[in-house]
Amino acid sequence: MSSPDATKDRLIEAAGREFAEKGYDSARIRTICERAGANLAAVNYHFGDKQGLYRTVLTEAYRRRSTTVTPDLGDLPPAEKLRRFIRFFVEQVVVGEDDGEWRLPLILRELFDPTPALDDVIDGWIRPRFELLGSILREIRPGVDERRLAALCFSVVGQCIVHRITMKVSGRLLGPGNPGCLDADYLSDHVADFTLAALGLGPPAGMGGPARE
Incomplete structure (x- = not known):
């Protein structure tokens, strides 16, 4: 069973690819969860909502680039x-x-x-x-x-x-x-x-x- 931190990391990676490919409006939480091997509730648990996930991913993109x-x-x-x-x-x-x-x-x-x-x-x-x-x-x-x-x-x-x-x-x-x-x-x-x-x-x-x- 994956740890909460591992699930969060997978969601960030999956969401990063989904948002980069499709943009915020067209990206789908269900697709992100499928890519991450996580359930839908995991997004709410770790990030609150789609906007919270996106903010985390965007900040992470800057942090990793610099x-x-x-x-x-x-x-x-x-x-x-x-x-x-x-x-x-x-x-x-x-x-x-x-x-x-x-x-x-x-x-x-x-x-x-x-x-x-x-x-x-x-x-x-x-x-x-x-x-x-x-x-x-x-x-x-x-x-x-x-x-x-x-x-x-x-x-x-x-x-x-x-x-x-x-x-x-x-x-x-x-x-x-x-x-x-x-x-x-x-x-x-x-x-x-x-x-x-x-x-x-x-x-x-x-x-x-x-x-x-």
């Missing part, structure tokens, strides 16, 4: 803090996990078609990173207004996220002979170089800097 919420940047110069943050963000959010896992597809589905559970991950994961990035950019541009600061933050994040969203397309554009050419090292260096150049803290993009060739 080893920590924010990096420790210490007393580094602002430009190096930005470079380290971008590297952290690329490694934690952009690269990896394409072989049938449910966590990243679920996260992306939630971002494009949000449910009330998005507030949980915004408060626990997204906002702390956004505020840290904002504080770094504030050091670099102390006189900027709040709207411009937000736009700068989204510009940095957007450069990273676009590589995740278009990864399958870029793989076909670049061809099978170039696997991994836009890996974490290259992408993080490129985004950092590009951003620092735009902020006046580096040479024009493509004209030098630490991006790997």
Whole structure:
């Protein structure tokens, strides 16, 4: 007989796949329970209801994707803090996990078609990173207004996220002979170089800097 914790774990795995494949509205608790080898009452026992299950699964997706919420940047110069943050963000959010896992597809589905559970991950994961990035950019541009600061933050994040969203397309554009050419090292260096150049803290993009060739 399975322990309660084992049943809960199986439900999270089964629900993760169901929600990632079908979205919250189309996912069915009965199907999740069948996939998990659990009875319907187990969902209510462990999670309260479908929404509670979904919130748990979405939070678990973020927890497993990320080893920590924010990096420790210490007393580094602002430009190096930005470079380290971008590297952290690329490694934690952009690269990896394409072989049938449910966590990243679920996260992306939630971002494009949000449910009330998005507030949980915004408060626990997204906002702390956004505020840290904002504080770094504030050091670099102390006189900027709040709207411009937000736009700068989204510009940095957007450069990273676009590589995740278009990864399958870029793989076909670049061809099978170039696997991994836009890996974490290259992408993080490129985004950092590009951003620092735009902020006046580096040479024009493509004209030098630490991006790997």
